[in-house]
Amino acid sequence: MPTADQTLDEILTLAATHFKVPREKLTPDDDFFKTLGIDSLQALELLTRLEHHFRVELPDYELQGVSDFRTLASRIQARL
């Protein structure tokens, strides 16, 4: 099982790759809506990609109010 730091790093790399943002510009406490410039539809797409990548289910209500990578990582880590 990956460590919490590894999970966070994988999320940042996946988000940077998919939304074509330089990886070095993303930090754990960034608001991913703002940093990635995404809307709710793209956030849903990110959720789907993360579920596939980590092979977990992330119910939408677990992510309500979550907008930073660190908290997102903790929600995923809790399901690994």
Add this chain to the structure above:
Amino acid sequence: MNTYQGQTLSWKLQEGVIDLALHRSPCNEIGLPTLHELEEFAAALPNLQASAHALVLHSTLNTGFCAGADLRELYRGSQELGREAALRGVRDFLERIHRVLNTLDAAPLTTIAAVHGVTFGGGFELALVCDLIIADKMARFCFPELRLGLIPGFGGIPRLKRDLGNSVVRDLLLTGRSFNATKAQQIGLVSQVVGEGEALRVARATAAQIGKFDRNTSATAKKFIKPIPHQELQQEIDLFCELFSRPAVEAGLQKFMESTDALPYLP
């Protein structure tokens, strides 16, 4: 009419397969314009199916297959018409779309929904009418209606009950959560999960395979294994209308209208 190009959808008959494409921006919301053209399609279907063994239903929009009912239209209607007239309008809409969807559900040809992206609410219900669902791995399914104080109104619950276990239906309905294509396949809703951008190609390949079999035999098998739950479908309309008449629904719709989010029906 073997080809049709409408405002919200189009169809063409080619090599025994009816290609029915949704293309109403932003995400094929189903309101009166779509309903009208779906009725046109249902009226054309008896002639089309004489030369067809399969139907492929898909969306040409990047956003997804279909985001469900046009809630903005529903809200405007409820504001302009007043409660009693709006309720009559909703019942009329539901009766009409149920007739169309029941026609598609029972059509004596094999129907395949090729879905991607947002497949929510009425869009999910549209896919459920089809015999097979082939899903892009990025497809996402959801019944968000309870957030508005409603239940699905286009036949979703009876058709889910027909196809899936009751506990899965309760999870989908009562949590309102969305789930991905892999989960949809695990619970038996989706027959194939394919790579990004591949759902339509695979649906067409599947339609070609189905064309190898005797059409009447396929129709007989379908009729035997896929009964239309008419009584429950009617109950659903009644329950929906009962819920729609409550003030909580208007508040939910107003909240939706006032949202500044690009796609506020998302979770």
